[in-house]
Amino acid sequence: MLRKFLALLPLFAVLLAGPVRAQELLAEVQVTTQNVTITDPTLVTQMQNEIRNLLNTTAWTSQAYQPGERIKLRVFIGITAIPQPGTYNATMRLISTRPVYGTGYETNVISLTDRSFNFNYSPQNPIAFSQNSFTSNLASLLGYYAYLVIGIDRDTFGRLGGTPYYELARNIVNYSANQTLTNEPDEGWRGTGSRERHFLLDNLTDPQLEAFRTGLYNYYRLGMDVFIEKPEEARASVMTALSGIQKAVITRPGALLTRAFFDAKADEIANIFRTSPDASQKQQLVAMLTEVDPGNSAKYQTVLQ
Incomplete structure (x- = not known):
């Protein structure tokens, strides 16, 4: 298995890998509404499909994954409020799994919950992620959790193997906390408010x-x-x-x-x-x-x- 092989590589090899790129995640995404009314139900379906496609088609790292080696991920997003057209409040839960070597058993690796976030979404503006700059709060959120899931998965195959990916997640935290491009202020990036994102990454990178x-x-x-x-x-x-x-x-x-x-x-x-x-x-x-x-x-x- 590629991920078993990666456990033997020094951390710098992960960063200096060759030009071959492939998708790392195999995500199932479910978007639901909770006590809110959306007049056009196809909007939720399109949002769900866009989120799934972003997670599954983005090459998050420079490593080549075979189809059977992709990290399985379940994502549940619940829309809790619509303050104004095109603006949404939501919660999210992510569960990643990992195969157990030599068996058909898949084990849950981590269960993460984001209790409160807000984002803008319009079917006319596809979700676009950039590793180095803010594009939207939803794109930042998906990128942040993608790198956390990949990093934690790498930690299971090699001692501290996830370090480079936590640094990429930190970059997203920094540019999202300081963004002025959109009207999507989110205290989760700043270590205030719900604080899950900020504290979770601090936990993962804390030497103690x-x-x-x-x-x-x-x-x-x-x-x-x-x-x-x-x-x-x-x-x-x-x-x-x-x-x-x-x-x-x-x-x-x-x-x-x-x-x-x-x-x-x-x-x-x-x-x-x-x-x-x-x-x-x-x-x-x-x-x-x-x-x-x-x-x-x-x-x-x-x-x-």
Whole structure:
């Protein structure tokens, strides 16, 4: 697999890759309306198709992906208000998945939620993304999350492999926070208001939370990818990963990054350890996760049953 091979490349090779470009994402997009009325229902369909096409046809990196290697992504956008014609308030949730090596199983990697954003949209003006300059708030938002999803995916294949893509996301944050091109002020870029975007990227690039990102590598590449052949070694690697994530939780309680991880992984973690023959390992796991992720403690308790 290309992404398995990329895990062996130094980070500078990702930035200095050759001219071959291909699409990295395979996104499904659903746009819905919540307590708002849109007189022309085809507008929502066109918006949905444009968002999907932007995500799936943009070459976000310089790496060539085979069709089966593209990162699967589900995007749910809910329009919550229409302050004026052509202007929309919305929420968004993204869930990315990753194949597990040697199996047909696909695992959720991260679940991200943007609780509030606004954007302008007109069917007469296609959504256009630029890596280096602001074009619209919706384009910036899609580009920002595309790079986060790619970066997190790379972190699962190589230690800190996502760093170059977080830097590209940072560039989008900077030019979007300072844009004066359109009337789309969005406090999410400035670290105020809903703050998810700003804080999430800060979490991913904070050296004090590096244990979370190295934990992703231990969880996926050294854990899930070898589970079918070496289940006990895989569980040990997952425990190492979770210990790193525990350190991140202790360092930064309530960090959006760790919340997004457990939102995606709680059920899977319970399933991994439910069949473990090691009773002490189960006890250690449940004690650790009940402390760092109390909201899912009932799921973790099933490991002991």
